[in-house]
Amino acid sequence: MNTFPPELSSKNTFGPSVWDAKVISEEVPVHTLDGFAKKNRLDYIEFLKIDAEGADLEVLLGAVELLKTKKIHVLCFEVYKKYLASSNKSAKQIFDFLSSLGYNSYEHNQETGRFEGPIHTSDAEFENYYASNEDLTRLNLAK
Numbered sequence: 001m002n003t004f005p006p007e008l009s010s011k012n013t014f015g016p017s018v019w020d021a022k023v024i025s026e027e028v029p030v031h032t033l034d035g036f037a038k039k040n041r042l043d044y045i046e047f048l049k050i051d052a053e054g055a056d057l058e059v060l061l062g063a064v065e066l067l068k069t070k071k072i073h074v075l076c077f078e079v080y081k082k083y084l085a086s087s088n089k090s091a092k093q094i095f096d097f098l099s100s101l102g103y104n105s106y107e108h109n110q111e112t113g114r115f116e117g118p119i120h121t122s123d124a125e126f127e128n129y130y131a132s133n134e135d136l137t138r139l140n141l142a143k
Contacts, residue, residue: 032062037071048075054083057094067101074132075103079122091122095129103131113140 036042045066050059056077066072079091095105104118108130115136122129130136 033059034063034065037066043071045072046074048072050075050077052078054080054087054089057089057097060094060097064101067098067103070102070133073134074130074136076128076130078126078128079124080126081124082126091124092120095120095122098131102133104133104135105129105131106136115139 033048037045048063050056052059056079060067060077063072077094079094081091084090098105099120105120106115106117106129107119107127108115115130117137119129
């Protein structure tokens with residue numbers, strides 16, 4: 001893991017550093033979601049938020065069994081173009097992976113409170129997206 005000084009700790013990442021700051025690399029134990037769920041007898045996840053600073057696809061790869069068996073209902077993941085590019089990854093790879101497992105991806109419109117999609121790629125510099133095996137456009141989260 002590449003770690004930064006405390007004032008920049010929100011930039012810590014498993015991928016290459018993309019920030020102009022002193023970075024310290026250290027080894028840390030990593031567990032997959034599939035392994036964690038099995039070990040802890042976790043049968044279903046209603047909502048999963050992934051915030052892995054560019055390693056979102058790797059997190060999803062570690063949850064492939066949960067995703068294949070539809071044991072994750074809704075997940076939220078980040079697309080951060082700078083981090084993805086530093087790891088030779090793209091937003092489309094994330095969307096395609098989820099789609100291959102029966103999950104559609106959506107944007108959430110803050111103004112309307114509604115999900116829009118399904119979408120298949122993103123050119124956004126930074127954005128959160130949602131994925132589910134259910135049609136999220138039927139939900140209305142407006143206050």
